[in-house]
Amino acid sequence: MGALLLPSCKKVFDVTTESTLAGEQTYRNVYDADAAVLGVYGKLLKLARPYVLLNELRADLMSPTANADLYLQQLSNQNVTVDNPYIDPAPFYEVILNCNDVMKNFDIMLAEKKMKQDEYNERYADVASVRTWVYLQLGIHFSKDTKGIIGIPYVTDPLATIQDVKDETKYRWLPFQQLLAELIKTMESLPTLEMYNSAASLMTTVDQYRTEKFFIMKKVLLGDLYLWNAAYDPSSYNKAATAYRQIISYYDDKGNDNTKKNYYKLIGAPDPASGNQLAVQYVRYRESDINALYDSNTEGWRSMFSRGKISYDQQFDWEWIWHMSFSSSFEPKNPFIDLFSNINGSYLVKPSQQAMDNWNSQTQYNGFPFDARGNFTYRTIAGQPVIMKYLYYYMDGKTFVPTINTNTRTGEWWLYRAASVWQHFGEAANRDGYPKLGYAIVNQGIKTTYTPPNASSNVTNIQQTFLPAPYDFDARSGDNPQFRAIYRDMAGLRGRASLPSRPLVGDSTIAVEDMLTDESALELAYEGQRWSDLLRVSIRRHDPTYIAARVGAKLRKDGAGNAAAxxxxxxxxxxxxPFKWK
Known part of the structure; x- marks a missing residue:
């Protein structure tokens, strides 16, 4: 399998828009099908740059630098013109058309018995999910074309070229609510929502990169679709939480206790001496020493952005659900070094002052007046604030000296991880009538939140939610009698960051939702979540000021002249x- 697949990888990743071979030449067997799947992901990688810019620069945590061109400034200032190259929908539709063509040919392969049913199920569902994810991004950012048509083109036929998409007789225009309904219907009808079987031929190593988490996690995507749809149909909150819970609990019945309690569980650091948990922590007996913060490629919170690049890394897998790797051998090249770095890069965007103030307004348990996640998310290099989450494979995290050849430009596109799934699960649980569970997720975890004051040492009837599925969590950890439940070390988003709980003031549902959105800014900054989080809450509350106030505050702190506008x-x-074909 490796001998058949790997020689074709250069070809399937480096695909030009119009270069396609006839189906009889490219869809002969399952290895050709694998090459087609990898080709889809090769095209998807080209969306990494617009994905991050549209979801972060348009929101409140990212700002353009003095090096940024007029069009990047437009994204930040909310005054985008139709000629802005960063809003060209064509690259998104190139992925969509590629998916449509592959799905059509997979149907043919199945009918002609060139693939087994289970091989077809996995590959067809994977490609359909990629198309769905791309459509979701289009729906979030685009809604009206320059002629005033509401919605985006929804194309499901394997049209030949982007030019064909401009023929409006070949598709429907769908506004966001209708688009969500179509996408949910697509996902619910897929032949499988499971990941590739571990024995599948696509579970391999390409250019030294493991492909295990290279492929989209379908249930997370389905959860996101339900979460967006809940603004129009509140019953979807429970559906969203159910989908997310299946990811959170994926390892609950697999492997040994270490596997069950660690995978996707937001664990803290029960033994600070180990220094190898994905938490903000300090060397034991030096908790009051600011220089004792675990800050390396293998220890502490920031290590999740620098470990596990090539060889198997268990703790990397505890956190990451979907990430894609840029190769030194295949196109496209990593765009993030040029975008973020002020060392051999163009340094076009940076953390906003608002983002830095968010981190610096926190106080840790040990009294340090900052959120250490901020120290890891950005660094001051040569007097300039630099976004670092995408640069730890490129430069040393302490000396800032590049550790790889600048022409190599390997790296990662961060997409989904345990923290983002828990944050969205908490959002759904809170709106589904369980704000205490949402509060537990954003603060200190289930065990702490569900332990009453002055509780006895007998934890039989505490430290668990006693809620219906998917909200039933057991986090008991006690002796006499002994309990060691799977969720006992789940520390919560702030607990894992060594931050105390926020006080609950006012309406609990609204207050918890505000906490979750605020915490997302601290935990998930620059991972492509921010505009979506703010927009989703604004739509849900019928309150556009929710997103407007935060973007306005960023622009005022940045000194932008058009903040009020x-x-x-x-x-x-x-x-x-504005939606316009170039």
């Missing part, structure tokens, strides 16, 4: 980018 535009509900 940008805030007014968003307050009027003008969230979407």
């Amino acid at each position: 940008a805030e007014a535009k968003l307050t009027a509900g003008e969230f979407y980018l």
Whole structure:
């Protein structure tokens, strides 16, 4: 299998828009099908740059630098013109058309018995999910074309070229709510929502990169679709939480106790001496020493962005659910070094002052007046704040000296991890009538939150939620009698960051939702979540000021002259980018 697949990898990743072979030449067997799947992901990698820019620069945590061109400034300032190259929908539709073509040919292969049913199920569902994810991104950012048509083109036929997409007789225009309904219907009808079987031929190593988490996690995507749809149909909150819970609990019945309690569980650091948990922590007996913070490629919270690059790394897998690797051998090249780095890069965007203030307004348990996640998410290099989450494979995290040849430009596109799934699960649980569970997730975890004050040492009837599925969690850890439940070390988002709980004030549902959104800014900054989080809450509350106020605050702190105009535009509900074919 390796001998058949690997020689074709250069070809399937380095695909030009119009270069396609006839089906009889490329869809002969399952290895050709694998090459087609990898080709889809090769095209998907080209969306990494617009994905991060549209979801972060448009929101409140990222700002353009003095090196940024007019068009990047437009994204930040909410005054985007139709000629802005960063909003060109064509690259998104190239992926979609590729998916449509592959799905059509997979149907033919199955009918002609060139693939077994289980081989077809996995590959067809994977490609369909990629198409769904791309459509979700289009729906989040685009809604009206320059002719005033509401919605985006929804194309499911294998059209030959992007030019064909411009023929409006070949598809429907769907507004966001209708688009969500179509996407949910697609996902619910897939032949499988499971990941590739560990024995599948696509579970391999390509250019020294493990492919295990290279492929989209379908249930997380389905959860996101339900979470968006819940603004229109509140019953979808429970559906979203159910989908997310299946990911959170994926390892609950697999492997030994270490596997069950660690995978996707947001664990803290029960033994600080180990220094190898994915938590903000300090060397034992030096907790009051600011220099004792675990800060390396293999220890502490920031190590999740620098470990596990090539060889198997168990703790990397505890956190990461979907990430894609840029190779030194295949196109496209990693765009993030040029985007973020001020060493051999163009340094075009940086953390906003608002983002830095968010981290610096926190106080850790040990009294240090900052959130250490901020120290790991950005660094000051040569007097300039530099976003670092995408640069730890490129440069040393302490000396900032590049550790790889600048022409190599390997790296990662971070997409889904345990923290993002828990954050969205908490959002759904809170709106489904369980704000205490949402509070536990954002703060200190289930065990602490569900332990009453002055509780006895007998934990039989505490430290668990006693809620119906999917909200039933057991986090008991006690002796006499002894309990060691799977969720006992789940520390919560702030607990894992060594931060105390936030006080609950006012309406619990609204307050917890605000906490979750605020915590997302601290935990998930620059991972492509921010605009979506703010927009989703604004739509849910019918309150455009929710997103408008935060973007306006960023622009004012950045000294942007149009802060008032940008805030007014968003307050009027003008969230979407103009849709125009170049």
